Amino acid sequence: MCRSEKAITDKAGLEQILWQGRVCQLAIPDLPTPYLVPLNYGYRDEVLYFHSAAEGYKIELLRRNPTVSFSVVIDLGIVEAERACNWGAHFRSVLGRGRIEFISEPEQKQTALKLLMTQYSDAEFDFPAEAVAGTTIFKLIIEQMTGKQSHI
Numbered sequence: 001m002c003r004s005e006k007a008i009t010d011k012a013g014l015e016q017i018l019w020q021g022r023v024c025q026l027a028i029p030d031l032p033t034p035y036l037v038p039l040n041y042g043y044r045d046e047v048l049y050f051h052s053a054a055e056g057y058k059i060e061l062l063r064r065n066p067t068v069s070f071s072v073v074i075d076l077g078i079v080e081a082e083r084a085c086n087w088g089a090h091f092r093s094v095l096g097r098g099r100i101e102f103i104s105e106p107e108q109k110q111t112a113l114k115l116l117m118t119q120y121s122d123a124e125f126d127f128p129a130e131a132v133a134g135t136t137i138f139k140l141i142i143e144q145m146t147g148k149q150s151h152i
Helices: 011-020 057-064 106-118 129-133
Strands: 024-028 035-039 042-044 047-052 067-079 088-103 136-150
Touching: 011 042, 011 067, 011 088, 011 136, 024 047, 024 057, 035 057, 042 106, 047 106, 057 088, 088 106, 106 129, 106 136
Parallel strands: none
Antiparallel strands: 024 035, 024 067, 042 047, 047 136, 067 088, 088 136
């Protein structure tokens, strides 16, 4: 990172962003350019959890090549100034890479779905067995991540 004063280097700072974030941009290998998709997620212990329909382009690509990149950004507002060159944004972000693994065991799928809902609500939720069975759950095991903050 060119501007080291903007780096977030401690694990606690990176995790705080992942716990507070709401949308993960997942970059999946595809030729000639990566396929980028915004997803809801849940986070715990250096793993991001996602849910999806059982079929589709994203799932096809992930099964073909499970190595991905991701970003989570917390937008904290615009910095206005008289001169255009002095405008900016307040934000905190985590970028990283890792590998995808699909979860097929019903109890693990239930746990992942609860983690997803914990990302957005303090309420307790139950998931009917038929809904769990019809939902594809996959996790991103984070192998590397960095953080950045600007105008904080």
